[in-house]
Amino acid sequence: MSFTGFKQADFDIFRIEGLEPRMEAIRGSIQPKFKEIGEALVEEVALLTGTEMFVHIAQHLRRTTNPPKDTWLALAPTKRGYKMSPHFQIGLFDDHVFLWFALIYELPHKQRIAEAYLKHVRKTKKTIPGDYVISFDHTRKNSVAAGSLNEKQWKEALERFRDVKSTELLVGRHILPGDPLLQDGQALLAFAKETFGTLMPLYLTACKAGS
Secondary structure, three states: OOOOOOOHHHHHHHHOOOHHHHHHHHHHHHHHHHHHHHHHHHHHHHHHHOOOOEEEEOOOOOOOOOOOOOEEEEEEOOOOOOOOOOEEEEEEOOOOEEEEEEEOOOOOOHHHHHHHHHHOHHHHHHHOOOOOEEEOOOOOOOOEEHHHOOHHHHHHHHHHHHHOOOOOEEEEEEEOOOOHHHHOHHHHHHHHHHHHHHOHHHHHHHHHHHO
């Protein structure tokens, strides 16, 4: 089966009450699509990174009461997990699809990676198109438009990422439920590959700095 995109019903899953009913819907409707996305993109992204990549689909196993507000798949260079590596994510909240290059709080060597970006702060800022978005916490919906940050604000954001353990750095794109792109699976896969390709310099710098 080839990936056909996301429908409003996929977003509506996050309005289902209760952990088990919501997880049942995620496992039945969203995770099979994540599997298709992962199979379609993992080799493509591996060609971009120059290393083998692995697909990780969030299972939310630590949850015992509260249902997940979002869910995702990750493409990472490690087979055992993704949280401690620079990686790429595709996922959903109830009101958007997100495509991220992600550096989250479990990542070791955050300081070294931040310093590598700060060393060429203007270059790293220019890597990110103005219509992309930036988040500092993967658990929250809110983000800022990359184009709204001047060089000083970008530098301050990187310093906060370096100095505050809980601060993360996610850069990418959001797609709203009504966007026709979501109805065309092949177009969405191409859009994701384009996004990750654009952000590849940030990924490669992070991998080099963290090695």
